[in-house]
Amino acid sequence: MSPKMDRRRFMKGSVAASTGAALGFRFEEKALLAQAAEGPGESPAPAQAEKLPTGKIGNLEFTRLICGGNLISGHAHSRDLIYVSSLLRNYFTDDKVIETLKLCENQGIDTMLLRLDQHVLRIVDRFWNQEGGKLKWICQVKPSEQDMTTAIDVCVDNGAVAAYIQGEVGDRFWRSNRVDLIAKATEHIKSKGVAAGIGAHSLGVIQACEKEGLAPDFYMKTLNSKSYWSAGPKERHDSVWEETPEETIEFMKTVKAPWIGFKVLGAGAIQPREGFKYAFENGADFLCVGMFDFQVEEDVQIARETLSGDLQRTRPWCA
Numbered sequence: 001m002s003p004k005m006d007r008r009r010f011m012k013g014s015v016a017a018s019t020g021a022a023l024g025f026r027f028e029e030k031a032l033l034a035q036a037a038e039g040p041g042e043s044p045a046p047a048q049a050e051k052l053p054t055g056k057i058g059n060l061e062f063t064r065l066i067c068g069g070n071l072i073s074g075h076a077h078s079r080d081l082i083y084v085s086s087l088l089r090n091y092f093t094d095d096k097v098i099e100t101l102k103l104c105e106n107q108g109i110d111t112m113l114l115r116l117d118q119h120v121l122r123i124v125d126r127f128w129n130q131e132g133g134k135l136k137w138i139c140q141v142k143p144s145e146q147d148m149t150t151a152i153d154v155c156v157d158n159g160a161v162a163a164y165i166q167g168e169v170g171d172r173f174w175r176s177n178r179v180d181l182i183a184k185a186t187e188h189i190k191s192k193g194v195a196a197g198i199g200a201h202s203l204g205v206i207q208a209c210e211k212e213g214l215a216p217d218f219y220m221k222t223l224n225s226k227s228y229w230s231a232g233p234k235e236r237h238d239s240v241w242e243e244t245p246e247e248t249i250e251f252m253k254t255v256k257a258p259w260i261g262f263k264v265l266g267a268g269a270i271q272p273r274e275g276f277k278y279a280f281e282n283g284a285d286f287l288c289v290g291m292f293d294f295q296v297e298e299d300v301q302i303a304r305e306t307l308s309g310d311l312q313r314t315r316p317w318c319a
Contacts, residue, residue, distance in 0.1 A: 049108040052300065053307050055285050055319030057218045057258050058195040060161055062111040062136065062319075064280075065303040066260065067104040068290035069114035069140070072097045072123070097123050098131055100293040105135055107300040113138040113260075113288045115166075116155050128159065138162040138260075140199070142169050143185040145178070152185065156192040163189045164197025164220050167262075174205040183214050190217075197260070203248050210255060218258040218319070220288070223248055223279050224266045249282045249314065258319035262288040272299050276306045283315030 052063040072092045092100070101112060101123075112135045114120045127133035139155035141163050155163050165173075165185050173181045182198060182205075189196035199220035200206055206219055225245055252259055261284030265275040272289075279287055291299055 048106055049300070051110060052108045052303060054110070055258065055317065057162065057197075057319055060136070060195065062138075062286060063109050064286050064307060065109055065300060066138070066286055066288045067101065067109055067112040067135070068262065068288045069112065069120070071290040071292065072100065073115055073117070073119065094123060094126065096293065098127055098133075100291070100296065101127055101133060101135060102131070103293055103296040104291070104300075105133060107296055108304075109135070109296075109300065111136045111138060113140065115140045116142075116151050121158060124159065136161045138164065138195075138197075140164060140166045141185075141189075142166045143181070143188075144169075145181060148181070148185050149188050152188050152192060156189075156194055160194060162195035162197060162217070163192075164199050164216075164218070167199035167201045167220060167222070170198055170200045170205045171202050174200070174202065174208055179208045179212055179214075182209060183212065186214055186216050201243075201263075203244055203251060206255065207251060216257055218260055219255065220260045220262055221248065221252070222263040223261040223282065223284055224264050224270055224275060225278050245282075252283045253315045256318055258285045259283060260286040260288050265289065272302045273306070276302055277309075277311075280306055281312050281314065283313065285317060285319035 052065055054061040054063050056062075071088055104112070114124070114137060116139050124137060127135070137155075137160045139160035139162070141151040141155060143149070143151060143165065152163055165182060170182060173179065186196045186198060195217040197218040197220055198205065198209055198214070198216045201222050203221075206221060209216065209219075223245060261279040264270070264279040264284070264287050265272060270278075276287060287303070289299060
């Protein structure tokens with residue numbers, strides 16, 4: 001059972017389809033059609049699936065597919081669409097978030113990676129203490145030069161088993177030549193007795209941390225093939241998160257710390273079967289993936305098939 005939430009310490013922030021027609025639909029469409037055909041009423045809970053393959057960070061095991069938190073926090077990378085984040089916040093009610101986390105757990109995922117804010121604290125409290133959820137929480141924290149410790153203390157006090165410096169924060173500290181701040185935050189996380197990670201979009205963050213010998217317990221680094229059409233413009237709009245995939249792959253071969261890959265689907269622009277295989281074969285030890293409830297089963301199935309297949313990894317498993 002997780003500790004009780006101590007929020008006071010946190011600073012103020014009619015569808016029908018024939019069988020033949022359904023064959024051409026994608027998984028999400030089939031799921032929606034099935035729900036409509038069933039009509040009102042609750043379906044019996046499915047049997048608990050076998051846990052996904054795991055790897056170790058520090059002394060803890062985590063499934064190699066991790067439930068990400070951007071969607072359930074209402075943050076959509078929606079290119080130039082102005083309504084998508086609002087749509088997500090309306091779709092992912094507290095009940096829907098809990099339902100989605102339960103689906104992840106039931107399908108064999110054992111870890112969630114969520115940001116730190118009042119909304120997440122409320123969800124985690126309910127999921128663990130009222131709904132009996134068991135997912136481990138890796139927390140994304142955003143330390144600042146003015147306050148390097150509060151967010152870290154709060155997430156650990158509220159049950160997180162690991163914490164990492166958010167990618168945009170890592171990028172900003174690095175661009176400002178303040179790798180010392182990344183080191184300070186990493187050491188404070190370690191002092192709390194949990195696994196400490198460093199997040200980055202820019203490869204330069206990882207290179208600088210390795211050069212300085214920071215030795216985090218894990219890295220969070222973007223990785224995808226950058227092969228989707230909206231990644232084409234040279235300008236870095238809300239569509240590009242891995243600027244240099246080939247360079248990332250080559251450098252990470254020299255890194256011994258476990259690597260959680262994120263943005264492996266280009267925020268929904270890459271098919272899971274393609275994105276999962278690319279990321280695992282090119283060195284990621286874990287994948288953090290945001291999922292709608294109707295995507296969970298398919299994503300887990302693809303992850304199982306990918307991990308049990310003939311992966312041609314270019315980097316040894318480091319977790």
